[in-house]
């Protein structure tokens with residue numbers, strides 16, 4: 438902390454010198470200045486705000502990202518201390534013709550982010566308030582909070598909110614694209630919980646919006662395109678006290694059997710019970726199978742200390758390599774499924790982390806086998822180029838999501854049941870390898886798409902690779918695209934928010 442303060446002090450001193458004039462490339466000429474005097478901005482910010490320049494430890498920490506593939510490039514980092522600091526920073530960037538991008542958990546990995554080649558990163562980490570309303574039914578939540586921090590603060594008060602599942606991911610980043618989480622079966626998506634939000638628009642105006650605003654629909658599914666959310670008021674709920682999980686490790690030989698039973702039980706002949714979530718991963722684990730990736734199959738049930746055998750028995754009958762039963766609380770779910778602060782997805786290792794997501798209604802066992810075989814040929818051992826790759830199959834309960842009409846928000850895929858994505862982690866090694874990964878990732882996705890019976894590709898915007906189109910991220914219905922275009926023209930005519938899955 439002391440080191441941090443010293444660095445800030447040094448930066449403030451630096452403003453007094455000519456060195457505070459950054460030589461930042463300009464996106465256009467004319468009225469744009471040749472250089473940018475950060476002191477002008479510093480003078481407008483609160484005394485809790487921070488500004489970091491390249492070469493400082495604070496700058497390096499703020500720009501570190503989960504995926505190194507096509508990251509956004511910042512020339513300067515501003516860490517707002519107040520909502521008004523975001524306002525001033527956006528106005529400053531506009532005056533100086535500088536691109537800007539809000540960041541929080543830095544887990545956004547879509548390659549469109551790489552189109553930001555310079556400009557201002559607005560790192561929201563200090564905007565992390567949680568204020569529970571006196572009726573205990575809503576909370577005002579800062580736009581820069583991480584999922585884990587929010588969960589912990591609410592937990593201490595006997596409350597919980599729908600958040601993303603991974604502890605180190607931002608709370609708003611997922612929500613602005615819809616937002617999947619363990620509690621969605623009860624209450625709906627992360628963004629379905631929002632009651633109002635404070636947003637800094639493209640021109641630097643701070644405004645509060647709710648269901649009475651035309652922008653409200655777009656902020657819940659395509660929100661990254663329209664503003665910087667400095668705080669949101671969300672519904673919150675009483676805690677579900679206990680959870681149990683059963684983790685079954687299967688050989689890849691069982692792909693068809695495992696997913697046919699998942700279909701029969703929860704997807705084609707029935708629905709996922711509201712108290713159940715089922716995820717699975719494929720990855721290379723030589724202790725379980727030295728030759729090919731295993732299937733790690735998670736059945737998670739709330740409100741119990743042991744998962745009901747009705748749910749697990751059909752899978753045990755296949756004959757897993759191993760199994761483990763655990764019980765605990767909601768706070769244990771992330772560690773059980775490998776996405777806690779201590780797990781690999783929360784480390785910034787400098788590797789590329791592209792995913793090729795697709796939403797499905799059910800599994801197609803033939804397609805599952807085909808993509809398993811491709812994945813297996815890539816992931817041959819843990820020291821190979823794709824040794825850390827992971828194939829993810831997320832089967833959440835859906836009742837809360839489907840309780841909202843399809844057109845309720847800009848999130849387009851309420852009728853789907855599964856979020857599926859190969860995550861092809863690799864070390865960057867030039868454009869040829871990047872192109873190969875994109876080709877094989879898309880090949881895998883195409884097989885799943887052809888096996889889905891759907892007539893258009895559905896991809897979760899927050900997992901997207903980046904080569905998809907807005908129709909794939911936001912739904913191919915003409916009315917959705919028209920509505921987004923109209924709102925974009927009204928609220929962001931100069932396309933300032935256009936680095937994360939731009940609607941146009």
Ligand SMILES: Cc1cc2nc3c(=O)[nH]c(=O)nc-3n(C[C@H](O)[C@H](O)[C@H](O)COP(=O)(O)OP(=O)(O)OC[C@H]3O[C@@H](n4cnc5c(N)ncnc54)[C@H](O)[C@@H]3O)c2cc1C
Nearest residue numbers: 541542543544545580601602603607610611617666899937
């Ligand atoms: C390991 C892992 C686990 C994940 N788990 C889930 C999950 O359980 N559920 C789920 O739905 N998604 C999940 N995701 C996807 C996640 O929704 C996206 O990666 C999301 O973009 C991450 O947000 P962030 O704040 O961490 O990242 P950032 O890169 O900091 O932000 C991502 C985008 O959101 C914008 N943004 C962030 N905060 C704000 C704000 N306050 N106002 C306006 N714009 C903002 C940024 O400008 C950027 O464009 C996961 C991703 C990873 C890598």
